Amino acid sequence: xxxxxxxxxxxxxxxxxxxxxxxxxxxxxxxxxxxxxxxxxxxxxxxxxxxxxxxxxxxxxxxxxxxxxxxxxxxxxxxxxxxxxxxxxxxxxxxxxxxxxxxxxxxxxxxxxxxxxxxxxxxxxxxxxxxxxxxxxxxxxxxxxxxxxxxxxxxxxxxxxxxxxxxxxxxxxxxxxxxxxxxxxxxxxxxxxxxxxxxxxxxxxxxxxxxxxxxxxxxxxxxxxxxxxxxxxxxxxxxxxxxxxx
Amino acid sequence: xxxxxxxxxxxxxxxxxxxxxxxxxxxxxxxxxxxxxxxxxxxxxxxxxxxxxxxxxxxxxxxxxxxxxxxxxxxxxxxxxxxxxxxxxxxxxxxxxxxxxxxxxxxxxxxxxxxxxxxxxxxxxxxxxxxxxxxxxxxxxxxxxxxxxxxxxxxxxxxxxxxxxxxxxxxxxxxxxxxxxxxxxxxxxxxxxxxxxxxxxxxxxxxxxxxxxxxxxxxxxxxxxxxxxxxxxxxxxxxxxxxxxxxxxxxxxxxxxxxxxxxxxxxxxxxxxxxxxxxxxxxxxxxxxxxxxxxxxxxxxxxxxxxxxxxxxxxxxxxxxxxxxxxxxxxxxxxxxxxxxxxxxxxxxxxxxxxxxxxxxxxxxxxxxxxxxxxxxxxxxxxxxxxxxxxxxxxxxxxxxxxxxxxxxxxxxxxxxxxxxxxxxxxxxxxxxxxxxxxxxxxxxxxxxxxxxxxxxxxxxxxxxxxxxxxxxxxxxxxxxxxxxxxxxxxxxx
Ligand code: SF4
Numbered sequence: 001x002x003x004x005x006x007x008x009x010x011x012x013x014x015x016x017x018x019x020x021x022x023x024x025x026x027x028x029x030x031x032x033x034x035x036x037x038x039x040x041x042x043x044x045x046x047x048x049x050x051x052x053x054x055x056x057x058x059x060x061x062x063x064x065x066x067x068x069x070x071x072x073x074x075x076x077x078x079x080x081x082x083x084x085x086x087x088x089x090x091x092x093x094x095x096x097x098x099x100x101x102x103x104x105x106x107x108x109x110x111x112x113x114x115x116x117x118x119x120x121x122x123x124x125x126x127x128x129x130x131x132x133x134x135x136x137x138x139x140x141x142x143x144x145x146x147x148x149x150x151x152x153x154x155x156x157x158x159x160x161x162x163x164x165x166x167x168x169x170x171x172x173x174x175x176x177x178x179x180x181x182x183x184x185x186x187x188x189x190x191x192x193x194x195x196x197x198x199x200x201x202x203x204x205x206x207x208x209x210x211x212x213x214x215x216x217x218x219x220x221x222x223x224x225x226x227x228x229x230x231x232x233x234x235x236x237x238x239x240x241x242x243x244x245x246x
Numbered sequence: 247x248x249x250x251x252x253x254x255x256x257x258x259x260x261x262x263x264x265x266x267x268x269x270x271x272x273x274x275x276x277x278x279x280x281x282x283x284x285x286x287x288x289x290x291x292x293x294x295x296x297x298x299x300x301x302x303x304x305x306x307x308x309x310x311x312x313x314x315x316x317x318x319x320x321x322x323x324x325x326x327x328x329x330x331x332x333x334x335x336x337x338x339x340x341x342x343x344x345x346x347x348x349x350x351x352x353x354x355x356x357x358x359x360x361x362x363x364x365x366x367x368x369x370x371x372x373x374x375x376x377x378x379x380x381x382x383x384x385x386x387x388x389x390x391x392x393x394x395x396x397x398x399x400x401x402x403x404x405x406x407x408x409x410x411x412x413x414x415x416x417x418x419x420x421x422x423x424x425x426x427x428x429x430x431x432x433x434x435x436x437x438x439x440x441x442x443x444x445x446x447x448x449x450x451x452x453x454x455x456x457x458x459x460x461x462x463x464x465x466x467x468x469x470x471x472x473x474x475x476x477x478x479x480x481x482x483x484x485x486x487x488x489x490x491x492x493x494x495x496x497x498x499x500x501x502x503x504x505x506x507x508x509x510x511x512x513x514x515x516x517x518x519x520x521x522x523x524x525x526x527x528x529x530x531x532x533x534x535x536x537x538x539x540x541x542x543x544x545x546x547x548x549x550x551x552x553x554x555x556x557x558x559x560x561x562x563x564x565x566x567x568x569x570x571x572x573x574x575x576x577x578x579x580x581x582x583x584x585x586x587x588x589x590x591x592x593x594x595x596x597x598x599x600x601x602x603x604x605x606x607x608x609x610x611x612x613x614x615x616x617x618x619x620x621x622x623x624x625x626x627x628x629x630x631x632x633x634x635x636x637x638x639x640x641x642x643x644x645x646x647x648x649x650x651x652x653x654x655x656x657x658x659x660x661x662x663x664x665x666x667x668x669x670x671x672x673x674x675x676x677x678x679x680x681x682x683x684x685x686x687x688x689x690x691x692x693x694x695x696x697x698x699x700x701x702x703x704x705x706x707x708x709x710x711x712x713x714x715x716x717x718x719x720x721x722x723x724x725x726x727x728x729x730x731x732x733x734x735x736x737x738x739x740x
Binding site for chain 2 (some may be wrong): 045064140144172185
């Protein structure tokens with residue numbers, strides 16, 4: 001399969017390792033991965049903060065850059081959700097018929113990583129090995145926007161050597177919410193405090209999620225408090241193999 | 247007075263500031279954590295019992311949406327049937343009109359006090375205050391509403407207005423205030439729930455037996471029969487609805503349902519969603535007046551107060567499907583921590599964040615659509631499937647648009663968004679920014695972590711470390727190790 005990697009602007013700049021992991025993983029499974037250099041951002045921050053007209057060029061660019069692949073994979077539940085739920089809205093509100101058509105074509109090919117692996121490629125055991133205690137935070141947009149369900153957990157359970165422990169109050173929001181963390185910093189912190197407490201209760205070494213934005217928020221707090229718990233994107237655990245001695 | 251003046255409480259600061267105060271209140275936090283936690287579990291258990299829960303939600307959502315599309319017809323039909331059954335229908339386009347109608351009706355009876363059934367509509371219009379100005383005392387009879395009224399307080403939850411109060415606080419309010427409003431609290435009152443309920447019972451019984459006029463809201467009204475319905479738990483509503491001579495019901499126009507059979511769906515959804523019960527204890531229905539039984543004079547005040555304007559918004563109007571079950575409040579992680587007062591509105595929580603700005607105009611409640619992480623828990627809980635996150639982002643766009651229109655932009659946020667928009671629309675600029683960030687980070691990061699960020703980002707870095715941007719972003723790594731990737735015109739565009 002010819003798969004385009006939509007790294008997302010945030011991962012591109014902050015977490016290239018996640019993109020490399022997705023690439024390694026998919027190539028290991030026998031697929032071709034391409035990285036269209038024209039890609040930028042899904043427009044989520046602008047859209048969710050109310051700056052809708054500003055997202056139009058991003059929606060336009062996305063539809064053009066990612067046209068024609070068998071699948072497009074994004075290692076971010078919220079960015080995949082933005083494309084799937086909102087690009088049509090932007091195209092209809094501010095675009096033209098041609099853009100609406102282009103968006104219609106590209107949207108069904110876009111998948112969050114666990115969806116691509118489980119639904120499209122039909123694998124749950126990706127041959128990974130990660131001998132550590134891990135807890136998983138599902139992230140709200142993966143859970144309630146994309147409805148990825150237990151796909152990420154099925155993938156994690158198949159990882160060799162992993163000690164997967166359930167996070168208490170697993171479905172509650174971590175309090176990130178994009179610009180919410182700045183606009184409502186106090187509420188965001190109150191939510192973060194509870195999430196960190198739950199993470200620590202598990203005794204995990206790693207907190208895993210399918211979205212580095214939530215992980216930056218929770219991980220930032222865990223780091224500030226010197227808890228010793230690290231955060232890691234799902235892709236990086238799935239890309240790990242016996243030899244790499246993590 | 248613009249119709250919706252009472253929907254928002256004047257003087258309440260914007261949500262972030264009000265929330266900060268609430269978050270610091272230890273007792274409030276503990277009360278909320280306990281109360282919302284309990285009700286969440288109960289709701290989940292009660293909804294899991296029904297195999298067709300999702301179908302019920304679908305049906306209710308479709309029914310409400312369809313009814314709202316032809317609201318005018320259903321309302322006219324309701325007026326006909328209520329009138330035919332011996333009631334009188336009044337139309338109020340805003341709060342001031344509704345208050346004037348109710349005041350006039352009460353004055354016509356010659357009475358100077360009324361008993362009240364718990365009602366959001368009368369709170370929305372500030373009826374108690376309007377009646378007080380006209381020399382009429384309104385007594386709240388719902389237990390929680392009574393606690394709020396005696397405490398000189400404001401409701402903080404749709405269904406459990408005193409959710410922010412603990413037992414000991416309630417005991418103290420009863421002891422201090424009951425005597426000023428009527429029968430005092432019994433000597434030696436404890437904070438045992440049974441004792442507190444008994445004190446309220448004795449205090450209220452006096453009011454019920456004396457009252458000649460009652461004021462209520464309505465959960466539903468049926469157009470084809472003229473039947474009005476109130477759903478409650480305590481039976482205090484039933485007292486008000488049956489004992490007095492005159493009954494005045496104030497109802498938002500969105501509460502009408504086409505036919506009696508439609509109640510079937512909502513009576514399954516409402517109690518399970520709101521209190522986690524299979525059935526609510528008291529369901530009162532009445533159709534006009536009945537000779538020798540119950541109130542002999544019935545008035546129905548149909549309230550618009552911003553609803554018609556809300557109906558014109560194709561995305562936002564779904565908020566009018568709300569049956570005020572409060573499930574969205576109970577599951578909301580923001581509400582759970584701030585409580586209702588921070589929303590500065592009669593309608594708190596997620597539904598308040600989408601309803602209030604629409605009723606009063608988004609520029610008058612501009613911080614509310616942003617009082618959410620968009621986690622979506624509210625949407626999943628809502629029995630009529632209001633896509634609250636969708637309406638929230640829709641209203642955020644309207645809030646920004648309103649600022650643009652009123653030339654309040656460019657704010658620093660708008661400028662930042664504009665700049666970010668330019669960078670994020672261009673791979674060339676994005677790559678340049680990535681290089682800049684990487685070299686800048688090298689100067690300030692320690693062990694790959696940045697402790698303090700400048701400007702508005704200090705609010706972030708106050709509690710969180712930030713990883714340093716990568717030395718080599720993915721796009722650069724890809725180009726170095728694998729070449730350009732696909733190069734189409736779009737692919738390399740600026
Ligand atoms: S929006 Fe939905 S969940 Fe919230 S109070 Fe209304 S009906 Fe209930």
